[in-house]
Amino acid sequence: MLQPPAAIDRWVLSRLLRTVAACHRGFQEYNLQAVTSAIHRFWLHDLCDVYLECVKPVLRDGEGSLREMAQQVLYVSSERALCLLSPFMPYLTEELWQRLPSPHQQRQPSICVAQYPSLSELPDWNYPQEELDFLLVQEVIRVVRAVRADYQLTKARPELYISCHEDAAGRLGSFLGPLQTLSRSGSVRLLTPGERAPLGCAVAIVNQHCQAHLLLEGLIDLQKELEKLSVRQQRIGAQLSTAISRTQIPGYEEKVPERIRQENAKKVYSLQTELEQVRQAIQSLEQLPDKSR
Template identity: 30%
Template sequence: MLNLDDDSVESFGGAEPALADRWVLSRLTRTIGLVNEGFESYRFAEVTRTIYDFLWRDYCDWYIELAKPRLLHGSQQEKAHVQAVLVQTLEQALRLMHPIMPYITEQLWQQLPGAEDRENSIMVSIWPEAVDGIDETAEEQMTLLQDVVTGVRTIRSELNVPPGKKVELVVSAANEETANLLRQLQGDLSVLTAAEQVKIGVAMDQPASSGSGVVGDIEIYVPLAGLIDVDAERQRLAKEIKKFQGLLRSLDGKLGNEGFLKKAPPQVVEKERQRREEYADTLQKLEASLKML
């Protein structure tokens, strides 16, 4: 709310809606429909989860992050538009949540800009209804963006690239159609991956010493020069690999011991088997990270 100019928020209009705007409004419409279906069939746990997923994942994790550049650096029209989307989306979400969390939603609702133009209480406000507002194209494009961003974040995490460190991003599509779509999303990709440069093309070669990932038919590369000490990272990964190889040998010995399997309670044996799966998965990821270097 600190990014709002005053206590009023203009309605949508003026600026051309960005993909993120179309997507979050589509997701809101879809959420309203699911919540109403849940209430009608008394599936209150599903209602709670649906609202939580929309507010926490869609609205906070993704939309607010994509809104920040326009709030800070956009034109006056762009800023007014994104403010309207932020406030009106949150206002409807609070109405959906009110039966589950009555007191806090009332308090937040009263603090939203434009309160003087609404009812005196959220309790008597009009209940949201899902109108024809689902934008399948926006949701499909946003899913692609989210998948690529998640892939980049995974590479950064697995190779210990500091979160705030700017990276170069190379995105190789399988065809020109996908490449053109990714070029339209280039600005959002830069924002969400902390990339100072994004190169997008078709069948691009993998840069030397780069982390890599695959999202469908899209290959993602993050050149590591200047980001991390490659030699030190190789040594760290080799040390971790050796550690987990030892842990796996120890567990394999225990799980291969007939005496342990007969004497130990079933839940203990099952827990050890789960640990082995976790260790094997971690080892596989460590070995894959080492190969990237």
């Protein structure tokens, strides 16, 4: 197999290679829990939750070469993952093995006689940059899903705008398709430096260098959401005041253990970030016309 052109294909193959290495190491150390945990993590979180969902649009509407490559990657990932699982669930994996189509592959008649995956028989599918970049993609997806839950956007697919540092933009640029699919967004656009998101966006702070803006115009009850945000702002403000007051007691630096001081500092930073996010959301929604009037 040639090097896949899509970053998400390289990511899942790199995750497969890392899983094979973890299984090999676990067997050598007689640590079966480490083996089963690695297999479970790949099947559930890497292959099914992420890759399979990401390639559904490609398999349905993608160009011929991209669709064929996605099919090959999906086959290889599933076939090798079944072999990893076979010693623990032989009957189930044999049933799935026999049902697995392989139009361009020659394989053993039974998974029982198939070679167990090893690093020596797999190509060099080590793509650490894609794995690192996708961690940021997953952070964006997490905060966007949180915003969707806050505004109860179960079926709507709002437009997503992302403003971030140039380095972060480069890391996200290769995964815009998966980002759109997994965040259930209508479209995804990276804003250029100095460019502002449209009015009416909810703001989600991913980290100090990256923010996600979800366009809510026409999707929510404006007055109702402003009231909810106002209550939330007051609640977070009160929590922040309490957290800050704990750090201002006499002799705080000398009397309070460092571990507790670090926890308090993280709590204050988290509340400040959340409060700023709510303030930006209120400011953005207040600039929209209230069509219910």
